[in-house]
Amino acid sequence: MTDGDARIAALFEAQSPRGLARAISRAEAGRGAALMHRFFERTGRAATIGLTGPPGVGKSTLCSGLIGIARARGKTVGVVSVDPSSPFSHGAILGDRIRLSEHFTDRDVFIRSMASRGHLGGLAGATGDAVALMDAFGLDVVIVETVGVGQSEIEIAELADTTLVALQPGSGDSVQLLKAGILEVADVFVVNKADHPMALQLQREIRGMMEMLDFSGWVPELVATQARDNVGIDRLWDAIGRHEIYLRESGELARKRRSAFAHRVRALVMGRLEARVSSRVAALAQQGGDPYAAAETIAEPLERVLPDATPMAPQAAFVTASVKGL
Ligand SMILES: Nc1nc2c(ncn2[C@@H]2O[C@H](COP(=O)(O)OP(=O)(O)OP(=O)(O)O)[C@@H](O)[C@H]2O)c(=O)[nH]1
Numbered sequence: 001m002t003d004g005d006a007r008i009a010a011l012f013e014a015q016s017p018r019g020l021a022r023a024i025s026r027a028e029a030g031r032g033a034a035l036m037h038r039f040f041e042r043t044g045r046a047a048t049i050g051l052t053g054p055p056g057v058g059k060s061t062l063c064s065g066l067i068g069i070a071r072a073r074g075k076t077v078g079v080v081s082v083d084p085s086s087p088f089s090h091g092a093i094l095g096d097r098i099r100l101s102e103h104f105t106d107r108d109v110f111i112r113s114m115a116s117r118g119h120l121g122g123l124a125g126a127t128g129d130a131v132a133l134m135d136a137f138g139l140d141v142v143i144v145e146t147v148g149v150g151q152s153e154i155e156i157a158e159l160a161d162t163t164l165v166a167l168q169p170g171s172g173d174s175v176q177l178l179k180a181g182i183l184e185v186a187d188v189f190v191v192n193k194a195d196h197p198m199a200l201q202l203q204r205e206i207r208g209m210m211e212m213l214d215f216s217g218w219v220p221e222l223v224a225t226q227a228r229d230n231v232g233i234d235r236l237w238d239a240i241g242r243h244e245i246y247l248r249e250s251g252e253l254a255r256k257r258r259s260a261f262a263h264r265v266r267a268l269v270m271g272r273l274e275a276r277v278s279s280r281v282a283a284l285a286q287q288g289g290d291p292y293a294a295a296e297t298i299a300e301p302l303e304r305v306l307p308d309a310t311p312m313a314p315q316a317a318f319v320t321a322s323v324k325g326l
């Protein structure tokens with residue numbers, strides 16, 4: 001641990017928000033390994049909530065409402081607001097400044113905006129570390145807000161205990177939902193802007209789509225809200241609570257956390273290998289030749305030092321043998 005890390009760790013230990021902020025910055029810069037190592041064993045206590053949906057659906061407004069309820073119940077809250085579109089777009093961040101402003105002066109609410117592109121491991125990387133650090137810091141509830149753009153919903157579901165997918169009426173959201181395949185990742189659907197005349201129509205469409213799927217275990221709930229007027233947020237909070245209880249009682253929470261762990265380790269390893277593999281590929285591309293031979297040059301030594309971790313099951317060995325005609 002460097003002197004810089006040690007200073008941050010001391011601030012973090014002393015429950016200074018600056019310590020948390022600087023630890024997250026460290027992680028964002030790809031230099032968070034020592035701090036993560038130090039604090040990881042404290043993680044696993046926070047209830048983590050992913051909040052995703054198209055631009056302008058009301059995610060930040062919903063988030064503000066959820067913070068309000070959590071604080072009323074005496075819980076401390078962390079928010080990670082991710083803009084996956086571009087490291088240079090400050091649109092969403094500006095929105096947060098306005099929408100979450102009433103909570104900025106609350107010492108028990110820690111809000112952090114970050115751009116995810118360009119970070120090792122994308123959303124899962126920098127955001128995952130921020131969530132883990134907030135959790136380790138002792139915040140009770142950690143909310144991750146991110147605009148739904150394809151891959152990010154899937155990654156947020158991987159990261160959070162409970163995933164909220166927010167949609168708005170009159171925007172063709174339900175069709176988009178089917179296309180993007182995010183129906184499967186939602187634990188709770190939020191139809192926000194329920195004051196809109198098409199709100200009931202959207203709720204019917206979502207229910208219709210859910211009938212086409214087979215759910216084993218948790219069946220996603222659907223909650224209508226008017227976040228701007230703080231209507232329905234209590235019902236949303238209760239739905240999140242029911243999902244948390246389900247996760248604990250079914251054993252799904254432990255499974256989810258193992259899967260998140262695997263996802264994270266995989267992203268870290270792949271991230272580190274990626275740079276090396278790419279530079280080798282670039283060198284080989286100069287030489288030409290056939291791609292299979294080039295790939296063999298890179299992959300074969302890796303495979304030798306990284307043998308398959310699972311010994312081949314007898315069944316599989318038999319199949320391989322018969323395929324070979326033995
Ligand atoms: N009519 C109506 N407008 C709402 C409601 N909730 C939020 N809005 C408005 O919708 C706009 C967008 O809200 P945000 O909370 O910034 O939405 P967002 O999803 O966080 O937006 P991005 O982060 O930019 O993707 C704001 O003008 C809100 O006031 C609602 O229930 N009804």
Ligand SMILES: [Mg+2]
Nearest residue numbers: 059060092095
């Ligand atoms: Mg927002």
